[in-house]
Amino acid sequence: MLTFNLRGPALEGRRSILLASLVLVTLTAAIKFPSAQLYESFLDTDDALRIVLVRQLLAGQPWFENIVPRALPPHGLDIHWSRLVDGGIAALILMFRTMMSPAGAEAAARFAWPLLWLVPAVIAVLSMARRLGGSAAVIVALLLLFLNPPNFVQFIPGRIDHHNVQIALTLIATACLIFSDRGRWAAAGAGLASGAVLGIGFEALPFALLTAAAMGIWWVIVPGRQQHLRSYVLALCVSAVGMHVAQTAPAHWLGTACDALAWNVVAAVLAGGIWILLASFSARLSHARSNRLLALAGAAGLATACFLILRPNCVRGPLADVDPRLWPLFLDHVEEMKPFWTILKFSWLEVTAYWTPFFGLATLVMMLWNAERRAQPQWVIILTFALVTTTLGVLHVRMSSYAVWFAVPAIAGAAAQVRWIRDRALVPSIVAVLLASSLLPAVLVASLETPRSVSRSCSPQTDVRALAGLEPGLVFAHLNLGSAILANTPHSIVVAPYHQMTEGFIAFHEIMEGTPAAAYRRIGELGVQYLAMCVPQKVQEANNLPTLLANGEIPEWLDLVQEDGELRIYRVRRARGGSLVSR
Numbered sequence: 001m002l003t004f005n006l007r008g009p010a011l012e013g014r015r016s017i018l019l020a021s022l023v024l025v026t027l028t029a030a031i032k033f034p035s036a037q038l039y040e041s042f043l044d045t046d047d048a049l050r051i052v053l054v055r056q057l058l059a060g061q062p063w064f065e066n067i068v069p070r071a072l073p074p075h076g077l078d079i080h081w082s083r084l085v086d087g088g089i090a091a092l093i094l095m096f097r098t099m100m101s102p103a104g105a106e107a108a109a110r111f112a113w114p115l116l117w118l119v120p121a122v123i124a125v126l127s128m129a130r131r132l133g134g135s136a137a138v139i140v141a142l143l144l145l146f147l148n149p150p151n152f153v154q155f156i157p158g159r160i161d162h163h164n165v166q167i168a169l170t171l172i173a174t175a176c177l178i179f180s181d182r183g184r185w186a187a188a189g190a191g192l193a194s195g196a197v198l199g200i201g202f203e204a205l206p207f208a209l210l211t212a213a214a215m216g217i218w219w220v221i222v223p224g225r226q227q228h229l230r231s232y233v234l235a236l237c238v239s240a241v242g243m244h245v246a247q248t249a250p251a252h253w254l255g256t257a258c259d260a261l262a263w264n265v266v267a268a269v270l271a272g273g274i275w276i277l278l279a280s281f282s283a284r285l286s287h288a289r290s291n292r293l294l295a296l297a298g299a300a301g302l303a304t305a306c307f308l309i310l311r312p313n314c315v316r317g318p319l320a321d322v323d324p325r326l327w328p329l330f331l332d333h334v335e336e337m338k339p340f341w342t343i344l345k346f347s348w349l350e351v352t353a354y355w356t357p358f359f360g361l362a363t364l365v366m367m368l369w370n371a372e373r374r375a376q377p378q379w380v381i382i383l384t385f386a387l388v389t390t391t392l393g394v395l396h397v398r399m400s401s402y403a404v405w406f407a408v409p410a411i412a413g414a415a416a417q418v419r420w421i422r423d424r425a426l427v428p429s430i431v432a433v434l435l436a437s438s439l440l441p442a443v444l445v446a447s448l449e450t451p452r453s454v455s456r457s458c459s460p461q462t463d464v465r466a467l468a469g470l471e472p473g474l475v476f477a478h479l480n481l482g483s484a485i486l487a488n489t490p491h492s493i494v495v496a497p498y499h500q501m502t503e504g505f506i507a508f509h510e511i512m513e514g515t516p517a518a519a520y521r522r523i524g525e526l527g528v529q530y531l532a533m534c535v536p537q538k539v540q541e542a543n544n545l546p547t548l549l550a551n552g553e554i555p556e557w558l559d560l561v562q563e564d565g566e567l568r569i570y571r572v573r574r575a576r577g578g579s580l581v582s583r
Contacts, residue, residue, distance in 0.1 A: 017130065020142055021122040028152060029115055038107035038158055045460045045497050046161035048483035051110070053081065054089045054160075063087075064249035070492040071482070072504045073474070079500060080260040082200045083247040085162050089113055111157040117168040118155040121405065124171035128409035131178050131378050133416025136429070140421065141412035143433040150353040150404045150438055163401060166204045169197040171405055173211050174385055178378045180215070180228050187228040188235040190215065195239020195269070199247065199261045202318055207402070210388055212236070214381055216276065216296040220289060222377075226280040233273040240269045256311040259318040264310035272303030323502040329509050330479075331499065336398035343397065348445050353400060355438040357390040360407030363414035363436075379413070386410050411436045458534035458566075464488055466564035470571075473529030479508060481532060494526060512546055519545040520557065523572060531558065531570040 042048040052068060063083060071077035089109055096105035122145065129141035145151055154163040176189035194208040219229045244266050245253070256264040279285045279295035286292055313320045322331065331337065343350045364383045373379045386406045393400035411432075415421050420428040434440055458478035464485050467475065472490040482496030495504030507526060511519040523531075536550050545555075549568065554560055558570040 017123060017126045017138065020138070021119055021126060024122055024142060024145060025115055025118050027146070028118065028155070029111075029157065038110050041461055041463070042484060042487065043156065043158050043460070044161065045480060045483040047110075047159060048460065048487040049079070049496065049498075050081070050085070050089070050160045050162075051106070052483070052486045053079070053086045054093065057083075057086050057090050058093065064247070064252075068486065070486055071496060072494055072501060073492050075503070077496070077498060077500055079498065080257070082162060082165075084243070085160075085165060085200065089160055110160055114155045114157060114159045114164045117164045118152075121155070121164075121168040121171050124168070124175040125405060125408050127175045128171075128178055128378075128382065129412040129416075132382065132409060132413025133422075136422045137409070137412040137416035139426075140415045140429050140433060141408050143429060144356075144408050144411060144436055147433055147439050148356055148404065148408075148437045149442075150356065150400070151408070153353075154401050162201045163203075163398075165200050166197055167402060167405060169193045169200065170204050170207045170402065173197065173207070174381070174406070177211055177214055178381055180218075180232070181225075181377065184228055184231040187215070187232040191232040191235030191237075192239045195236050195241075195243060198240055198265065199243025202259050202261070203398075205318075206388065206392065207385070210385065212272075213300075214384065216299070218377060219280075220292040220296055223289075226286055229280055230277060233277055237270055237273045240266055258311060258314040258316075258320045262311075264307050264314070267310060268303040268307040271306045272299040275299040275302050319499065322499050326499055326502055326505055329505045330497070334497075337396055340394050340397055340400065349442060352438045352441040352445055353404065354390075354393065355441045356411070356436055357386070357393060357400070357403035357407045359436045360386050360410040361390055364410045367414050367417070382406070382410050382413070407436075460484060462534065462567060463565055464532065464567065466562050466567060466569060467491060467530065467532060470530065470561070470569070474527055475530045475532055476508075476511060476523065476526070476528045477532035478534060479505070481534075485532070491530070494528065513544055515543055516545050516548055516555065520555070529572055530561075531572065533568050533570065535566045535568060 042051075049068070053066065056068070057063070066079055066081065066083055066086075068077040068079065092109035092112060093102075093105045096108040099105075100108065125145065126138050126141050129137040133140075154167055170193075173190045173193035176186045176193060179186040180190060190211055194211050197204045198208055215229060215232050219225045240261070244261050244263070248255070248262075254263045256262050276295065276299040279292070279299070284291070285295050308315055319331070335342070340351065340354060361383075364379070364386055368374050368379060368383055386403070389399065389403040389406045393403035415429070415432040415436075418428065418432070421432060458480045460480055460483070462481055462484065464477075464481055465488055467485060468489040470491075473492070474494065475485055475489075475491045476494045477485060479495045479497045482493040485491055485493050486496070493504075495501055495508045507522055510522045514522070533546060533549055536546065541547070548555070549558075549570075554570070557573050559573055560568065561571045562569045
């Protein structure tokens with residue numbers, strides 16, 4: 001048939017994969033540029049807060065002082081985000097300032113940052129695909145990446161939070177793990193990337209643990225891999241210690257935490273690493289498989305013991321130190337922490353993002369039905385990572401961003417086993433990609449689904465620039481607006497969606513849910529000068545301040561300053577002594 005003569009290029013070498021990755025990223029940049037939000041608007045509250053941290057760093061804030069003073073002053077928000085991400089974005093801005101205005105340089109950095117991390121992410125995926133299915137798999141992976149929009153959710157220009165960095169480093173670690181039988185350099189790469197991802201954010205901890213477990217089990221099963229294991233362990237220890245020292249003040253080097261890279265995590269890595277290194281050098285311990293298994297179990301047990309002895313509270317998970325009052329007020333309602341079926345109340349369309357991960361798991365199970373492939377470590381590793389990421393994505397929506405990436409090499413490798421696709425025929429490759437991509441399910445669901453009306457007043461995209469012209473003061477606003485107000489105005493805020501702001505959440509709940517009289521007292525205690533309230537899409541019958549304002553009843557201690565779109569801005573009236581005027 002004519003279609004089978006339409007062949008794709010032979011993308012076997014490293015240069016070919018690099019070139020293909022750059023072409024894909026360039027196309028992505030060109031497609032996304034017209035809709036990129038790079039100035040006053042932000043895609044997410046985290047993007048807005050990140051630029052606030054970067055600006056503070058550029059303005060001279062000390063490297064180890066990762067605090068936002070304008071968040072619930074005088075306490076400020078002590079955020080546990082990686083300072084290295086701030087430093088990378090700040091360096092980009094300084095570079096662009098040599099060519100354009102400060103505002104243009106910041107916009108250019110926000111555009112470039114996620115694309116810079118997209119390059120290694122694509123290279124890692126294409127490399128894994130090549131290991132599983134050769135040149136044909138690389139072509140399928142490229143097509144699937146291009147035609148599967150969920151893969152780029154965290155890499156859209158303007159996304160400057162830490163998720164894209166974590167995804168890229170996790171993919172790099174996995175690719176190096178798969179190639180670790182080819183040389184010690186790959187094993188060391190897996191260790192370096194795993195240590196780095198721990199320093200960027202603890203969200204990727206399950207994948208760092210999975211990489212460590214895979215490297216150890218591979219050593220247990222296959223004799224003669226002690227050199228690779230040593231390279232991995234040494235690189236992991238160096239990377240973890242380096243990340244800890246680079247972004248932690250010396251006075252806090254021995255501090256512990258459950259949700260960030262701290263001394264208890266570093267001690268666990270060092271203890272487990274030293275144990276396994278000693279075992280790998282011992283002829284008696286490393287000779288028999290059972291002895292290697294015991295050594296690996298000992299390393300895992302020692303690392304766990306160090307982690308929990310230094311911080312026993314962490315046995316309850318990464319959020320063990322969160323104030324219990326915060327769960328019903330905030331954490332129980334965070335959409336990205338909920339299971340995927342809760343998305344259905346908004347739209348079936350969003351659920352179609354899970355099509356590709358589920359498709360990838362199904363193809364992997366079919367591939368591993370073959371005993372020959374079950375004996376190949378790279379297939380088992382990809383199945384394990386795909387299974388873990390998809391399971392986590394089902395339980396927590398935000399983890400689906402990892403699942404869609406690990407599905408790509410799995411599907412590409414499986415597709416390359418088909419003869420027509422293995423011969424690099426483009427039409428069969430495109431057909432396979434269309435079946436695996438979430439594009440067609442999304443189009444089908446969109447054509448059948450009736451849009452549901454969901455009240456989402458006060459989103460991170462709400463325009464808050466009308467506040468910028470007012471004299472700086474403390475603003476009480478919906479928590480979704482907090483980061484945007486910090487980024488776009490000189491004002492301070494009461495609350496933003498971060499679990500470190502416990503007192504801000506309590507105040508937010510008292511003002512929004514309490515009686516108007518209770519809100520009046522709390523606003524006076526906090527010293528609030530402005531209220532920024534969104535016009536509700538549906539007025540509730542409740543005895544509280546938001547309902548009062550929605551009905552057009554303005555208390556005498558408030559003045560309506562401006563109504564801009566869905567945002568209403570009120571000034572708190574105060575008597576000469578500074579107290580609120582009488583009700």
